[in-house]
Amino acid sequence: MVFGQVVIGPPGSGKTTYCNGMSQFLELIGRKVAVINLDPANDSLPYECAVNIADLVKLSDVMAEHSLGPNGGLVYCMDYLEKNIDWLEARLKPLLKDRYLLFDFPGQVELFFLHSNAKNIIMKLIKKLNLRLAAVHLVDAHLCSDPAKYVSALLLSLSTMIHMELPHINVLSKIDLIQNYGKLAFNLDFYTDVEDLSYLQNSLDQDPRLAKFRKLTKELCGVIEDYSLVSFTTLDIQDKESVGKLVKLIDKTNGYIFASIEASAVEFSKIAVGPVDWDYHRYPFISYSRILLLLFLHFVTVLSFCRCTYNLHVVWASNPLSTYIAFC
Numbered sequence: 001m002v003f004g005q006v007v008i009g010p011p012g013s014g015k016t017t018y019c020n021g022m023s024q025f026l027e028l029i030g031r032k033v034a035v036i037n038l039d040p041a042n043d044s045l046p047y048e049c050a051v052n053i054a055d056l057v058k059l060s061d062v063m064a065e066h067s068l069g070p071n072g073g074l075v076y077c078m079d080y081l082e083k084n085i086d087w088l089e090a091r092l093k094p095l096l097k098d099r100y101l102l103f104d105f106p107g108q109v110e111l112f113f114l115h116s117n118a119k120n121i122i123m124k125l126i127k128k129l130n131l132r133l134a135a136v137h138l139v140d141a142h143l144c145s146d147p148a149k150y151v152s153a154l155l156l157s158l159s160t161m162i163h164m165e166l167p168h169i170n171v172l173s174k175i176d177l178i179q180n181y182g183k184l185a186f187n188l189d190f191y192t193d194v195e196d197l198s199y200l201q202n203s204l205d206q207d208p209r210l211a212k213f214r215k216l217t218k219e220l221c222g223v224i225e226d227y228s229l230v231s232f233t234t235l236d237i238q239d240k241e242s243v244g245k246l247v248k249l250i251d252k253t254n255g256y257i258f259a260s261i262e263a264s265a266v267e268f269s270k271i272a273v274g275p276v277d278w279d280y281h282r283y284p285f286i287s288y289s290r291i292l293l294l295l296f297l298h299f300v301t302v303l304s305f306c307r308c309t310y311n312l313h314v315v316w317a318s319n320p321l322s323t324y325i326a327f328c
């Protein structure tokens with residue numbers, strides 16, 4: 001069995017940087033990795049790719065030859081790749097012996113929730129080459145700084161999950177930059193766990209520009225909550241702990257951790273339901289004022305306990321029976 005990741009997400013969400021960082025990390029932990037560039041708009045690649053779609057079709061040629069814009073050109077390229085899937089299969093076959101595959105896809109989001117070419121390509125590869133792939137959907141974390149943008153990120157993630165029908169992980173990328181966009185309205189957990197969107201609606205209601213969309217936003221939030229499928233993990237690609245945490249999650253999602261286990265279903269389920277790692281990126285979002293408040297409450301509790309013990313001791317000496325009854 002061959003394992004890997006399908007890296008998708010809107011333009012600029014960090015897919016190419018992710019493939020570069022992830023391949024370096026996986027190689028450091030001893031896996032042989034092959035990065036497959038399926039983005040015909042990727043001119044300069046930071047990683048060494050094992051297969052490059054540019055050897056089959058170039059976006060600039062397609063745009064010039066068929067008088068298409070970049071979006072139409074990309075749809076054409078995916079269509080062309082689907083029709084020439086044998087070309088891709090032939091190049092992937094030598095890698096199947098020992099490689100972990102990272103597929104770098106284009107950023108045009110309509111390819112992953114509207115058109116079927118990209119999905120067909122992935123499904124054909126999975127079937128023919130017996131691949132175990134997980135979709136890693138990157139969304140720029142700065143979208144959390146604006147409630148309306150966050151709702152659209154949720155909708156995009158949900159539509160992509162439903163359309164792609166792959167084991168799926170949504171990632172808030174560039175989490176190291178989120179503080180540059182000002183203080184978030186809620187703790188980071190709120191945005192990653194997607195638990196109660198009514199708070200978000202309240203926040204949206206404060207904005208007079210969005211007043212006329214109130215009902216629409218409410219309905220959209222209702223759809224997201226009804227499906228109850230979307231949640232996020234966080235990523236700073238430059239931080240090895242953050243990448244390591246994500247690798248563990250992906251290994252569970254695409255089944256990599258089960259590959260070397262020859263055991264009963266009980267052993268498999270033990271690993272599958274194992275503890276989720278602490279998302280340490282959330283830690284800095286516990287504000288200092290809360291820490292001070294907690295310390296103060298702790299101090300007051302200890303003080304009251306000492307006083308109570310001292311008073312009990314004094315009263316006990318004068319009237320042990322009534323003290324015992326009061327204590328009980």
Ligand SMILES: Nc1nc2c(ncn2[C@@H]2O[C@H](COP(=O)(O)OP(=O)(O)OP(=O)(O)O)[C@@H](O)[C@H]2O)c(=O)[nH]1
Pocket residue numbers: 009010011012013014015016017018039042106107108173174175176177235236237238
């Ligand atoms: N600070 C920070 N910057 C990041 C991170 N990931 C990506 N970037 C930056 O984000 C920018 C866009 O990254 P790309 O990897 O080109 O994004 P992409 O999704 O491949 O973009 P397209 O190919 O246009 O779809 C680059 O300047 C990266 O250096 C991250 O985790 N932290």
